[in-house]
Amino acid sequence: MNDCFGMLLKQIEDKRIRPSFDAMMLANQYLMWDLEYDMGCINEDLDSGSSAFHFEVFSLPNVEISCSACFSLVSFADNLVETEKGLKKTEPSRLS
Numbered sequence: 001m002n003d004c005f006g007m008l009l010k011q012i013e014d015k016r017i018r019p020s021f022d023a024m025m026l027a028n029q030y031l032m033w034d035l036e037y038d039m040g041c042i043n044e045d046l047d048s049g050s051s052a053f054h055f056e057v058f059s060l061p062n063v064e065i066s067c068s069a070c071f072s073l074v075s076f077a078d079n080l081v082e083t084e085k086g087l088k089k090t091e092p093s094r095l096s
Contacts, residue, residue, distance in 0.1 A: 005028070009021045045052045 005021055005025050009018065012021075042053060044050075
């Protein structure tokens with residue numbers, strides 16, 4: 001996951017976004033460490049038969065769903081121009 005964030009961050013020129021990405025990447029790294037630790041504990045329990053964990057399996061009915069998402073192929077960062085008064089937003093560029 002952090003590889004994806006890293007690739008995205010390389011393409012974003014707005015340095016104000018970097019702290020948010022750094023925080024997400026750090027949180028993801030902590031999450032991965034936690035998952036690796038938990039997985040190690042579970043595998044150790046399964047291998048040793050110590051029964052420190054209780055495993056329960058259940059089934060859920062298969063429910064067909066559909067979903068939608070909103071996305072844009074327009075880069076809004078490209079639509080900022082520098083003026084004497086600061087940055088000004090312009091109209092999004094159109095895709096050919």
